[in-house]
Amino acid sequence: MMINWMPLLQLSDSQFPSGAFSHSFGFETYIQQDVITDAESFKEALTAFLDRQLAYNDGLAFWLAYQEVKNDGVDLILELDHLLYASTPARETREGNQRVGKRLAKLCLDLYPSHPLEQYHKWLMEKEGYGHPALVFAVVYGAMEVSGSAALETFLFTSLSSMVQNAVRGIPIGQTDGQKILVALQPHIQKTVRRIKEASIEDLGAGSPGLEIAQMMHERLHVRLFMS
Amino acid sequence: MTHTGVLHLKGEKRRNRTILSGFYEGAFKFTRPVYLDEETLSVYMIHIGGGYVDGDSYVNEVTLEEGAELSVTSQAASKVYKTISKPVEQVTRIYLAAGSSLDYCMDPLIMYEGARFNQVTIVDIDETSSFFYNDIVTPGWSRDGEPFRYDWYRNKLKVTSGGSLVLYDHLLLDPGKGVEGVLELEGHSHVGSVVLFHPEAGVDFVEKLSDHLEQQFPGVRFGLSSMDKGGVVMRMLGDNTQQLESVTAVVHTFYRETLLQKKEVIWRKY
Numbered sequence: 001m002m003i004n005w006m007p008l009l010q011l012s013d014s015q016f017p018s019g020a021f022s023h024s025f026g027f028e029t030y031i032q033q034d035v036i037t038d039a040e041s042f043k044e045a046l047t048a049f050l051d052r053q054l055a056y057n058d059g060l061a062f063w064l065a066y067q068e069v070k071n072d073g074v075d076l077i078l079e080l081d082h083l084l085y086a087s088t089p090a091r092e093t094r095e096g097n098q099r100v101g102k103r104l105a106k107l108c109l110d111l112y113p114s115h116p117l118e119q120y121h122k123w124l125m126e127k128e129g130y131g132h133p134a135l136v137f138a139v140v141y142g143a144m145e146v147s148g149s150a151a152l153e154t155f156l157f158t159s160l161s162s163m164v165q166n167a168v169r170g171i172p173i174g175q176t177d178g179q180k181i182l183v184a185l186q187p188h189i190q191k192t193v194r195r196i197k198e199a200s201i202e203d204l205g206a207g208s209p210g211l212e213i214a215q216m217m218h219e220r221l222h223v224r225l226f227m228s
Numbered sequence: 229m230t231h232t233g234v235l236h237l238k239g240e241k242r243r244n245r246t247i248l249s250g251f252y253e254g255a256f257k258f259t260r261p262v263y264l265d266e267e268t269l270s271v272y273m274i275h276i277g278g279g280y281v282d283g284d285s286y287v288n289e290v291t292l293e294e295g296a297e298l299s300v301t302s303q304a305a306s307k308v309y310k311t312i313s314k315p316v317e318q319v320t321r322i323y324l325a326a327g328s329s330l331d332y333c334m335d336p337l338i339m340y341e342g343a344r345f346n347q348v349t350i351v352d353i354d355e356t357s358s359f360f361y362n363d364i365v366t367p368g369w370s371r372d373g374e375p376f377r378y379d380w381y382r383n384k385l386k387v388t389s390g391g392s393l394v395l396y397d398h399l400l401l402d403p404g405k406g407v408e409g410v411l412e413l414e415g416h417s418h419v420g421s422v423v424l425f426h427p428e429a430g431v432d433f434v435e436k437l438s439d440h441l442e443q444q445f446p447g448v449r450f451g452l453s454s455m456d457k458g459g460v461v462m463r464m465l466g467d468n469t470q471q472l473e474s475v476t477a478v479v480h481t482f483y484r485e486t487l488l489q490k491k492e493v494i495w496r497k498y
Contacts, residue, residue, distance in 0.1 A: 089461035216451025
C-alpha cells in the first residue's frame with residue numbers, strides 16, 4: 001500500500017495543538033516526589049508506561065477502534081469510549097482525556113472529515129460519549145489509507161513524544177537526552193504493536209496501580225505545572 | 229456446567245428489618261445471618277475447601293431489594309494454590325435496588341506459587357443505593373522466599389448505575405512481566421482497593437476523606453479520587469496485610485458515619 005505520510009506527520013507533530021501538553025498523566029507527582037529525577041529514571045517510568053498504560057488502555061482502544069472503522073462499523077467506538085472513561089479512576093486524568101479528546105475531535109473534523117469521525121463527534125456533542133484522544137486518532141487514521149501497524153506505531157510514538165516534551169520542561173532533562181530516549185524506545189514500540197495486535201477487548205483497561213495512585217495524588221499537589 | 233461453589237443471597241426489607249434468604253452448593257456456604265448491632269445485619273461467606281485450586285469455578289449472587297441493608301464478609305483470607313491446567317474463575321453478580329445498602333468486605337486473597345486467578349464482579353446499582361467494596365491481594369509464601377511466584381491475578385469490577393457504566397476497574401498483576409517497578413507496585417508487595425458508591429459521595433467527600441487519612445498511615449502509599457454518580461475509588465500499596473486492613477477499616481467507618489449515619493462495623497472474626 002502506498003502510504004500518504006503527510007497526515008501522519010502533521011497529526012504527530014509536536015506543534016499540533018492537541019492539548020496533550022498540558023497533561024503529565026501522573027508523572028508530575030513522581031517528579032515532585034523525587035521518584036523521577038533525571039533522564040534515566042524518566043526512561044524507566046516511560047518504558048513501564050508504554051508496557052502497561054499505553055498497551056492495555058490507549059493503545060489497545062486505538063487498535064480496536066481503528067479496526068472497527070476499517071470494517072465500516074462505528075458502534076464499538078462508543079463502547080470503547082465508555083470503557084476508557086470508566087476505567088480511569090483518577091478524576092483529573094479522566095477529565096483531561098475527555099477535554100483533549102473533544103477538542104481533538106472538533107479540530108480533526110475540520111481538517112480530515114470522515115463519516116465515522118462525524119459520528120463520534122456527534123456522540124460527544126450530544127453527551128452520549130465522553131471523548132478520548134486515542135479514539136479520535138484511531139477514527140481519523142482508520143478513515144485514511146494508512147496500514148494498521150503504521151497507524152498504531154505513529155499513535156504510540158506520538159503519545160511518548162508528548163510525554164518526553166513534558167519531561168524536558170518538567171524534570172527538567174536536556175532536549176538531546178529526551179530525543180535519545182525516543183530512539184531507545186523505538187524497538188520497544190514495535191514490540192508493543194505486536195502485543196496489542198494479539199490482545200482482545202478482554203484485556204482492555206488493565207491499569208498500573210502505582211501510576212493510578214500517582215494520578216490520584218496529583219489532585220492534591222500544591223504547585224502544579226500540568227493539569228493532571 | 230457444574231461449578232465448584234454457588235452462593236445466592238437475597239435481602240428484602242420487611243417492617244424496617246432486612247430478611248435474608250438464599251442457598252449455597254459445593255465449596256461455598258454462608259453462616260446464619262446475625263445482627264452486629266441493632267441495625268447492621270451481617271452474613272459471613274465461608275470457603276469449605278480451604279482454598280482455591282486448579283480449575284475451580286465459583287458463582288455468587290447478591291440481591292438486595294428496595295431499602296434492604298446487608299453487610300457481607302468472608303470468614304478469613306482465601307488462598308489460591310497452583311493452577312496447573314486451568315485458572316480459578318470467580319464471577320459475582322450484585323444487584324442493588326433503590327435505597328438499598330451493601331457492604332461487601334472481602335478478606336485478603338493470598339496468591340501462592342503458580343496460582344492464576346480470574347475474577348469478574350458485576351454490580352448493578354440504583355442511583356439511590358449505597359455500595360461499599362474492598363479487596364486486598366497478597367503474595368503467598370514460596371519455597372525460595374521470593375515474594376512474587378504466582379502466575380497472575382486479574383480482577384474486573386464493573387459497576388453500572390441506573391443502567392449506565394460508571395466504573396470498569398480492571399487490575400492485572402502479572403509478575404512474569406514485572407510488577408515490582410515504578411508505576412506498578414513500586415517495591416511494595418500488597419495491593420488493596422476500596423470502591424464505594426453513595427448519592428452524596430462527591431468531590432467534597434473525597435476531600436474530607438483525604439484530609440482524614442492524611443498522615444495516619446505513613447507506610448501505605450495510597451490515592452483516591454471520585455467517579456461520576458457518587459463513586460469513589462481508592463488504591464493502596466503496602467507491605468503487610470494489617471496495614472491495608474487498617475486503612476480499609478478507617479475508610480469504611482468514615483463512610484458509614486459520614487454518609488450512612490451509622491456506626492462502624494465490628495466484624496466477629498477470630
